[in-house]
Amino acid sequence: MQTNPAPGPSLEKNPTKPVSPPTAAAAATPENQQDQNKSKKPWFIFCFIILIGLIILLGAALVVVTLNNQNNVNVSQTPPVSTSEPSVAPTDTLVTNRVFYEREKNIYSYNVQTKEYLKWTDYQDKGDVVNNVIYDITIIDNQTVGYGRCVIVTGDYGCGLYALDLKTKKITEKKKLGKDISLMSLDFATPDKFAYLVSVNPSDPDLQKWQLILSDNDTLKTLEDIKYEVFGRGGFIEDSQKMRFSQDGKHLLQISTSSPRDSLDFNVYVYDLNKGTRAVISGATHPDWLDNTTIIYRKYENSKGDGLYLYDVVAKTQEKINDVVNSAVTPIVLKNKKKVLYTVFTDLQIWVYDMDTKKNTKLLDDALGGVWASESQIVYNETAECTDQDFFCEEGYKIESTNIYDLETGSKPDELIGAGYSNVATEASD
16 A cells, blocks of 8 residues: 655745734635745654664664674574473383583583583582582483582592482482592493493592492492592593493493503503403503493503504404594594494594494594584584683684584584583493
């Protein structure tokens, strides 16, 4: 619909003619009409000026709001976190496609398919808590997550091992450690079979001990018990502290490249839990289970060269994977598949190696530390060059963010909000 614009105010001036508004009964002559228009002119201009001023003020307010939103983009764009019941597809379990990680001293998850964030615990610091730490989140089964937690107060490390039932959100304390025991690492085979590495009396040089303990249905067995003095090393790409059960729970691997055994302890210790024996893979780091009897690891022994190797825990033999470059580190196996993620550290690249086809495929540049989130998606650390303002950049790079990468689309759809340096746990890699 079109409308005709109202006529604008007259530009003709007649300052000498007196203004005499007509009475209500008087006829409107052209001269009188002109006088009426002149009498209305100041009010019209005043209203027009007020209107323009309001428009300018509204425009300025809009600019301020827009700039404020841009400055707070990380807050406003942070996806909402749900504490309600998780959404599960009919063919999925409660751990399928979910990345579990520590965030804000609690356990969160992110679903790489639905993009749903969930907060599973609600721990809060209270009273005189010095620190509150969550250790080694791990997938136990299709509805249970295990982890360690220390709530440190003066005179008590406050450490324990816990199982979280994702269906009921019930947390069960599986093992409460003593006041003078500091938790270092752990893993679960089942909710009732787990292993943990501890430092006993770490503040007393005369009583310090380093213990590796297996708990099987409340029966405790000490696998290592070593008295020690001060030791320490960490922060280098070759370093590793990890323990992991084989899928059938019959074997346990453990590595601490800095330990009371040696400050350069580049050995993987493999425990046969049925026989009670221990084997040692010397000159090794970054181990992971390929299957129930095979470990893949990085060789770290200059006399024999670097690269990725396979170790047979039954035959106690090792074999080099010749299709992978020597600078490969941190191999991570896709569960029940013979596909291995690894980082080419010299180039800061993530590759995947298919052990059936012997094919190597580069996935990402400026990246390291890939972990399988599903068969088609990974979690990884994106790197950036250090600047003068960055500390602890001895390696020449820094971790910029923790992201998701889709192998099928070749895209980086999401950043894992709040992950930081937290370890992640997934069904596809645990």
